[in-house]
Amino acid sequence: MSASPLIEISDLRIRFHGDDGRVTHAVDSVDLSVANGATLGLVGESGCGKSVTSLAIMGLLPKQSAEITGSIRFDGFDLLKTPDQTLRDLRGNRLAMIFQEPMTSLNPSFTIGDQIIETILRHRGGSRKSARDRAIELLRRVHIPSPERRIDEYPHKLSGGMRQRVMIAMALACDPRLLIADEPTTALDVTLQAQILELMRELKAASGAAIILITHDLGVVAEVCDEVAVMYAGEIVERAPVDELFATPQHPYTVGLLGSIPRLDHRAEQLATIEGMVPNMAQPPAGCRFAARCPFVLDACTKAPPPLVEISSGHLSRCIRAPLELLVS
């Protein structure tokens, strides 16, 4: 499986140059790969760089202000060196993305049919009639009732869950190899969330596409991902197969995140909290970026940036105190 990943990101760095000359380190030395048919969860809190990473994959970052280095290999291309024209051919075709806000990502002045048909005609060509048939088929696949009628409706007529399904239908229009889903269920109620997660699982099984799921909800990660990368302050701090991450996390930040979730089986009086604040990324700290908030911190942590080290097969941690179980045994 690891022989030829579908997408391989190496040493990705993204800097934003502000108008005032300030440089923000949004993403630093990120390495990731996803195999065909696998689902990678990208987890972290607001501002950790997870969405910026996905926008870099899609080639959607502003050229004037974002300085991107490293490489993103996908299907024989280095996406960072691919001309815009080719990127446009890839996007919506072999590379697709769904966003958190289904209302703002659909154009309110066109019917949902127009918007799906546009994608199909742009990438596949053919007649409008056949594109329309395919659009109806796609809407049926994402379980939209009476798609023949719904296809001519405008986005505002649909509920939030339906709009998200339309977004998914549009993303699937050209059978993508890689689907990036940025918080696809965050704006939805649990019942709809269940429907959408079920749908994503179904589609993955049917098409064998790989999925990068960006989320801050560890419950969703546990449910649909095979592998997880945890990001903090622009870096990957831990990467592991999903079972291992939840059984023996190897980075204190992951421990803090897991401890701060209210649990169903166990009524804790107090939830774990992560004290302090995310460092200012215009001047990232010299050592470990989590050191100031870490209860396991040592002097050495603040001196040099810790490397991402393999603790056990496929389980990497950017913490010099790993394996963490030795701290509590």
Place this chain on the structure above:
Amino acid sequence: MALLEVEGLVKHFVAERSLFGRALAHVKAVDGVSFSLDAGKTLALVGESGCGKSTVSRLVLRLIEPDAGTVRFDGRDLLSLDAGGLRAFRREAQIIFQDPYASLNPRMTVGQILTEPLALHGLVPAARRPERVAELLRLVGLEPRLARRYPHEFSGGQRQRIAIARALAVEPKLIICDEPVSALDVSIRSQILNLLRELQDRLGLAYIFVSHDLAVVKHIADHVAVMNLGQIVETAEADALFAAPRHPYSRALLSAIPVPKPRAKRSRIVLQGEIPSALNPPAGCRFHTRCPYVVDRCRSEMPRLVADGIGHATACHRASELPSSAAIVPSDGGFSPVLEKLVAAFSGGPEAVRGGGVSSLGTDLA
């Protein structure tokens, strides 16, 4: 006696008017809701978007006027209060909102924001107000020197703390928390939940907690009322509800909670179909269009909320004949023993960690 007693609350919003202003269509946002809340306790209102949970919370504060029903607070009938009485009541019941960015005036300093309620209600003599502001900030875990700053200088979690401090300024007995942690990151969310709990213990506050996050509700609530299309379909002690939900809607809702455990045992009920519109709710039981257990009677006759004697009430014709729901709520099976210890060490701070300052591994890698 209960602190708050709500009986038969109804609110229909006009959705469409004729040319001459006659109402043509109504959204039945809240349709016959009753519950009570004791001092110092937490009642959670849960349900999907549009089920009326936020409308109920605003009706209770009389931020909007109900069409029918009664609300009694500390024995007083709220709906008969005049302007003065209402103002006095507002000192006893406060609200915090989901969006801490939108609920604080950006042109006022935190000190001014917290002084305003003190001045409005004439609670503290002007000279002593800065002292009270400092005390309020300390109460919510912020440093008193921050009183000179403006809301934009704070993070989301800190702003929510300021909103809580403002609510506490008038020493209320009841705080309505409308999705107070939904906009916050996980680690910040746990800080605010801990704070709300701690304040409840210290000050004896009662909360109405409106949320769509059921794991959070399980964590914070004593009692839960599940709402669907303007009506309460089930209400029970939180532990009883999460152990065995009875109403088919509660079952579906609780079965869908994502749990942080790969391969968790679950029997998820995925509801088919869309939520019907509150503009034109279905006849009979309002859940019948999506209910897997529907029978003819459900389509014509609206079920009443029937209590079982130990405070667990369900509005379903078939409540007694449905299959057991003991395994409906997914189980996270607890953390692994290693993770449990790590979380305890994480919360306990540096001294809880074995080896304190030195790590054998740390030295060769650093």
